[in-house]
Amino acid sequence: MLTIWGRKNSSNVMPVLWTADELGLTYDHKMVGGSFGGINTDTFKAMNPNMRVPVLQDGDFTLYESNAIVRHLARAHGQGSLLPDNLKEQAHADQWLDWHKTTLTGPMIDLFWRTVRCEPDQRNPDLIAQAKVATEKALALLDAHLAGRSFMVMDRLTIADIPLGTLIYRYYNIQVDHQDFKNIKAWYARLQDRPAYRKNVMIPFGTTLAEWDKLERSLV
Incomplete structure (x- = not known):
C-alpha cells in the first residue's frame, strides 16, 4: 500500500495526489503539515529530515521532494501514459x-x-507588483510554448503538465489582474476537464490569511 504524507492544500502535495489519481493508484493519505502538524516528530523526521511534505512510502521505500515523487510514480505505474515512451x-x-x-x-x-x-x-503593493511582473514574465514563456499544443509535451497529459498545472490554478485564483495568456487559458480549461485535477488541485484557498487558515482547518 502506498502512503502519501502531506496536507492536500499544499502546492507541493497536490501534484503527487493528482498523479496518483490519474494513474488509478490505491493509497493511504495522511494529512500532516501546516495546521495539521505531525512533521516535527521522530517518525516523520526519519522519513524526511527536512520536515517538509510531501513524503511517499511504498513498503520499506521512502521518497521525498514532490517532482521526484511524480517522476517515480510515473515510471513505476505510468509508462506510456503519464511517462512518454520516447526518450x-x-x-x-x-x-x-x-x-x-x-x-x-x-x-x-x-x-x-x-x-x-x-x-x-x-x-506591500510594490512587492506584489514585482512578484506579479516576475510571475508573468515566466508565464509568457509558458504561453509561447503552448501555442499550437494541447498539452506540454504530447497531445495528452504527461508529468510535464502536472506541477505546472497546479501553479496555474493558484495564479488564476489570486485576486490580481491577470494577463490574457490565451494558450495557457486553453490548456487550463483542458486540465479542468479532468476529475483528478478538480479533486486534487481546485481547492479553494480564500483571499486572506484568515480565510486560508479557516479553509485549511476544514479539510478532511
Whole structure:
C-alpha cells in the first residue's frame, strides 16, 4: 500500500495526489503539515529530515521532494501514459519539471504569499507588483510554448503538465489582474476537464490569511 504524507492544500502535495489519481493508484493519505502538524516528530523526521511534505512510502521505500515523487510514480505505474515512451519526449517532460522549480515556482509562491497568505493591512503593493511582473514574465514563456499544443509535451497529459498545472490554478485564483495568456487559458480549461485535477488541485484557498487558515482547518 502506498502512503502519501502531506496536507492536500499544499502546492507541493497536490501534484503527487493528482498523479496518483490519474494513474488509478490505491493509497493511504495522511494529512500532516501546516495546521495539521505531525512533521516535527521522530517518525516523520526519519522519513524526511527536512520536515517538509510531501513524503511517499511504498513498503520499506521512502521518497521525498514532490517532482521526484511524480517522476517515480510515473515510471513505476505510468509508462506510456503519464511517462512518454520516447526518450526525447521523456527528456522534454523532465525539462519542464525542472523549469517549474527553477523559473516559475519562486515568483509564483512569492505572489501567493504576498496576497493570499498576508492580511490586507500588511500587504506591500510594490512587492506584489514585482512578484506579479516576475510571475508573468515566466508565464509568457509558458504561453509561447503552448501555442499550437494541447498539452506540454504530447497531445495528452504527461508529468510535464502536472506541477505546472497546479501553479496555474493558484495564479488564476489570486485576486490580481491577470494577463490574457490565451494558450495557457486553453490548456487550463483542458486540465479542468479532468476529475483528478478538480479533486486534487481546485481547492479553494480564500483571499486572506484568515480565510486560508479557516479553509485549511476544514479539510478532511
